[in-house]
Amino acid sequence: xxxxxxxxxxxxxxxxxERGELTPAASDRIEEHxxxxxxxxxxxxxxxxxxxxxxxxxxxxxxxxxxxxxLLDDARERGVRLRSYRLAPGESVACTxxxxxxxxxxxxxxxxxxxxxxxxxxxxxxxxxxxxWSQTTEDVAVDRRGGEVVYAFxxxxxxxxxxxxxTMRAHVHGPRGERQLGPYILDHTPWKQLSTRP
Amino acid sequence: xxxAVWTCHPFPVxxxxxxxxxxxxxxxxxxxxxxxxxxxxxxTVMSAEAGPRRAEEAELCRRLAxxxxxxxxxxxxxxxxxxxxxxxxxxLTLEKLRAGxxxxxxxxASFVLGAARLTAQTLRRATRREEPLxxxxxxxxxxxxxxxxxxxxxxxxxxxxxxxxxxxxxxxLTYFQEQSTSEIASALGxxxxxxxxxxHRAIGRLRHCLGLQAGAVA
Numbered sequence: 001x002x003x004x005x006x007x008x009x010x011x012x013x014x015x016x017x018e019r020g021e022l023t024p025a026a027s028d029r030i031e032e033h034x035x036x037x038x039x040x041x042x043x044x045x046x047x048x049x050x051x052x053x054x055x056x057x058x059x060x061x062x063x064x065x066x067x068x069x070x071l072l073d074d075a076r077e078r079g080v081r082l083r084s085y086r087l088a089p090g091e092s093v094a095c096t097x098x099x100x101x102x103x104x105x106x107x108x109x110x111x112x113x114x115x116x117x118x119x120x121x122x123x124x125x126x127x128x129x130x131x132x133w134s135q136t137t138e139d140v141a142v143d144r145r146g147g148e149v150v151y152a153f154x155x156x157x158x159x160x161x162x163x164x165x166x167t168m169r170a171h172v173h174g175p176r177g178e179r180q181l182g183p184y185i186l187d188h189t190p191w192k193q194l195s196t197r198p
Numbered sequence: 199x200x201x202a203v204w205t206c207h208p209f210p211v212x213x214x215x216x217x218x219x220x221x222x223x224x225x226x227x228x229x230x231x232x233x234x235x236x237x238x239x240x241x242t243v244m245s246a247e248a249g250p251r252r253a254e255e256a257e258l259c260r261r262l263a264x265x266x267x268x269x270x271x272x273x274x275x276x277x278x279x280x281x282x283x284x285x286x287x288x289x290l291t292l293e294k295l296r297a298g299x300x301x302x303x304x305x306x307a308s309f310v311l312g313a314a315r316l317t318a319q320t321l322r323r324a325t326r327r328e329e330p331l332x333x334x335x336x337x338x339x340x341x342x343x344x345x346x347x348x349x350x351x352x353x354x355x356x357x358x359x360x361x362x363x364x365x366x367x368x369x370x371l372t373y374f375q376e377q378s379t380s381e382i383a384s385a386l387g388x389x390x391x392x393x394x395x396x397x398h399r400a401i402g403r404l405r406h407c408l409g410l411q412a413g414a415v416a
Contacts, residue, residue, distance in 0.1 A: 012398050018272060019372065021379055034265060035314075036236070036307035041265045046410040047401060048271060051373035053354045058374040062355055065366045068385045071375050114387060141367035144387040 005039035014044050018051070061102025064154045068143040072105060072150065081155075085186065086148075089170075092185030096194055097158035104158040108149040108170060108184050110142055116174030118142055120149060127163040164188045231257045237304030243295045244303050255295075259288050262310050269314045279321055286321075287313045357407035365400035372397055 009030060016022050017030040034040040057063040059080060076082060081100055085093050086107040097104045110118055120140050125132040140149050149170065169182035231239070231253060239261075242254045266287045270280025290313050294300050300309055358366055367386070371377045377385070383393045404410075 011402060012394065015398055015401060016394070018268075019378070020272060031269060031311055032308070034268070035262075035311040038261055041268065044268050045264055046405055046408075048268060050354070050401060050404050050408070050410075053351070054358065054369055054373040057351060057355055057358070058370060060351075062351065063358055063366075063370065065358075065370045066363055067367060067370055068375075070385065071371060074375050112387075137363050139362065139364050141364050141386050143385060145385060 005037050008037075008043070009033055009040045011043070011047075014040070014047055018044060018047050061155045064152060064157060066137075066141045066149060066151045068141075069107075069146045069148065069150055070143075072152070075103075082152075087184040087186075089181045089184065092187065094187045094189065096189050096191050097155050097161075098191055099159075101155040101158075103152045103155055106151045106153065106168075106184075106186065108151075108168065108182075109147060110149050110170045110172070110181055111147045112142055112144075112172055113174060113176075116172050118149060119171045119173070120151075121169050121171060123167045125165045125167075127165055129162075158188070159191070161188055161190065163190065163193065235304075236261060236306050240295055240300065240303035240306035243292070244298055244300060255292060258291075258306070262291070262307075263288060265307075266310065266314050269311070270318065273318045274321060279325070283314060283317055283321060286317050290317070353408065354404075357404050360407060361400050361403060365396055365403070368393055368396045369400045369404075 013022070013026070013030055017027060020027075022030065034044055054063070058075070059078065061080065072082060072084070081102045082105050083096075083098060083101045083103070084105040084107060085095050086109070087093055088109040095104070095106075108120070112118060118140050119136055119138045121134065121136045123132065123134045140151075142148070143150050166186040166188065167182075168184040168186070169180055170184075172179050172181060234242075234254075234257070236258065239254045239258045243251050243258065245251075263284050266284045267280050270283035271277070274280055274283065287310060291300075291306070291310055294309070295303070295306075300306065302309070358369070361369065364386075368382060371382045371385070379390050379393045379397075382388070383390045386393075388396075
């Protein structure tokens with residue numbers, strides 16, 4: 001129908017329906033509504049399109065996000081090319097991004113307890129110009145199974161970096177106060193510079 | 199009425215559903231059609247004395263195809279299977295309407311939903327038995343424009359970049375990895391309800407950023 005919906009379905013219901021997380025009865029109710037309601041069908045379609053677009057961006061290595069170890073395994077199985085570095089607190093690693101890497105994955109070992117959240121602070125220094133800057137990512141998702149912050153950087157983004165040193169620290173907040181883990185040091189060299197070294 | 203009105207299902211649907219006596223337009227303009235209810239359109243298509251109504255059929259298909267496709271994606275979890283479902287259900291709907299075999303045309307949406315449910319079951323059974331689909335029947339051909347237009351990748355990537363880190367994580371785990379709410383909650387040490395709230399908020403922000411809030415999508 002062309003007129004606006006007077007009792008639109010909630011976004012929560014539409015998202016849960018699209019994910020298949022409603023009871024059969026609730027799912028039936030949603031279907032009966034959106035089959036008769038162009039407005040709600042269009043809203044459901046936008047959710048579906050957003051989901052498909054996100055999946056495409058990950059497959060194409062164009063989206064940086066903190067993820068889980070299991071997602072990395074799934075991505076590998078689907079042909080996504082990953083270069084991975086895993087660091088415990090206090091460790092440092094020489095790293096790069098190859099020409100065909102879809103993602104460069106940084107895995108920081110961060111043991112946290114229930115109820116604790118993690119911010120990751122990074123100090124970045126351009127080793128060619130000496131320029132430095134810092135950034136903090138608040139409330140980073142932690143893969144609780146492995147006790148890691150798993151950050152997947154889009155390959156293109158890493159390939160665009162000059163020689164840089166990333167010094168990262170995890171700030172853990174919780175009911176028992178705050179503690180700091182790290183540093184985790186990443187010495188990044190562009191692939192081309194590596195391949196032209198004598 | 200020009201052929202261009204067939205933005206949803208071009209001739210093959212009609213050919214499969216039965217021959218057209220003539221290319222007879224409905225009584226109104228495209229604007230008039232857009233203001234008609236689904237039931238009004240179904241009744242017009244059914245009216246035997248009027249003969250086939252190509253514009254009304256096209257408008258009905260244009261409205262119903264996305265709904266059937268969404269149903270198919272949800273239940274068959276496969277884009278190709280959802281496309282097959284759209285073809286079969288719309289073909290059946292047109293055939294039944296033309297034959298005057300839809301009891302309550304004002305409730306055409308319910309008829310189409312019922313057809314979608316039955317047809318999806320058939321497709322699932324055929325898939326389980328690895329039966330080939332019936333290719334002997336003339337198959338309607340949905341043009342690329344019938345599906346939803348893809349987002350501009352850069353724009354979506356930019357909008358995702360504006361989300362909070364945890365929101366982005368939940369969205370990626372949901373849509374790339376197809377993880378359930380419970381699986382995500384367990385992996386990230388959250389409660390199911392928290393994951394739902396984060397996901398809902400993230401999708402709302404993405405829709406806003408993409409200009410897809412209510413009424414913004416054609």
